[in-house]
Amino acid sequence: MNNKQATPLIGLVIVVILLIIATMMGLNQTNVNTPTALELDFYKNSTPVASEGGLNLIEGTGIDVTTVDDPANNRVDYTYVVGVPYRLPQSCLDAELAEWDTSTGMWLCVAAPSGGYDTIDDEDTPLTQRTTLNFAGAGVICADDTDQTTCTIVGGGSGYDTIEDEDTPLTQRTVLNFTGAGVICADDAGVQTTCTITGGGSGGAPPLAQLGLTSSWSIPGWYSNAFGTAAIIDGFVLYFPIYVAVDTTFVRIGTRVASGSGSGTARLGIYNWNNGLPGTLLLDAGTVDLSTTGNKEIVINQTLTQGYYFTAFVATVGTSTIQVYDINSMSPPVTGIAPNLGSTPVTLSLLVSGQAAQVAGGLADPASSPQNSALGEWAASVRLRN
Secondary structure (H helix, E strand, O other): OOHHHHHHHHHHHHHHHHHHHHHHHHHHHHHHHOOOOOOEEEEEOOEEEEEEOOEEEEOOOOOOEEEEEEHHHOEEEEEEOOOOOOOOOOOEOOHHHOEEEOOOOEEEOOEOOOOOOOOOEEOOEEOOOOOOOOOOOOOEEEEEEOOEEEEEEOOOOOOOOOOEEOOEEOOOOOOOOOOOOOEEEEEEOOOEEEEEEOOOOOOOOOOHHHHOOOOOEEOOOOEEOOEEEEEOOOOOEEEEEEEEOOOEEEEEEEEEEEEOOOOOEEEEEEEEEEOOEEEEEEEEEEEEEOOOOEEEEEEEEEEEOOEEEEEEEEEOOOOOEEEEEOOOOEEOOOOOOOOOOOOOOOOOOEEEOOOOHHHHHOOOOOOOOOOEEOOHHHOOOOEEEO
16 A cells, blocks of 8 residues: 555544544533532521532431531531420410420420319319419428429318317317417427417416506515505515415516615515425525615516415615505405414514525525514515516
8 A cells, every 4th residue: 555545544543533532522511511419408497508419317306406517418417406495385284384304305284184174172162273273371381302392281181170268169260369468479490389378277367467467566465555664674584475376477576765774785585485484495686775765676587376485585784664565454465473462463474583694695595494473564575576
């Protein structure tokens, strides 16, 4: 073959090669224009998130959902967040009673029942059906108990207790009210309220406040409409019988100096009753000054229950006088012997001489043994104030 015959063949080969290359390029161009996949638009609460061709759901517990665009993987990641409450369902009747359960991702609430409400009775009388039960009153104590609220009703029971007035039943009530000056009520460590009724008892006398004797000076058990005076005998212990009609708390003990001497001291006190004689010492109140005239008193806080007692008086001065009851116009709690046979009986006041040391050293306990009855004008000179 000569060169002229080879040239057309070479040209044909080149044309074929170019056609093959063009065909391959056309195929590649067709692949480039073909869509790779279907893309979706993703929204959260009507807000666009992303447009991707894939959806990845990540398993979780809860209601709320978070989203993350993942273009590298051509998708959007949706995550269910654990323990985030969703909006309260409409079937819940009371939002205040609803509670979100993080373990199940659900609301716990009072839902509309299919068979009506439970019925609450008050003393066997049905009340109007409600979705809320309210505990009220001082006897109700409610506290959180981990997974519930526990209410304790103090003093609950069937019916009321019956209160009687002198064996006559009163109308039953839920409240018991104590009134009067003789009643003292106080909280007892948060468990109960304790009321103390002074002078209370079966058939007992009413408190002094109800007798009109509130905060008054008296010689208990005595009555007189006239007073006299008597000279103080130095070193004599004088015992005066008294009678307390009802339990009484006394806040003062004292005497009255009719004329002073410029000096002198008296000690006052109270003794228990021992078969008509002064017994053990109940109260050594201290001393008062006798140098000037007027009322002489000592602050005390002594409760005497109903019964007999002796008050005591001993001094170290002989020229002062004290005010006493007039023996000719008095009514004493007890009667005794007269200082002289044939004279009018007077109240028994006992004395012991030679006891000046008790003024500074304190009253004897038990009382010094009385020697005899005192003179009538010594009928009473120590006063008490309730």
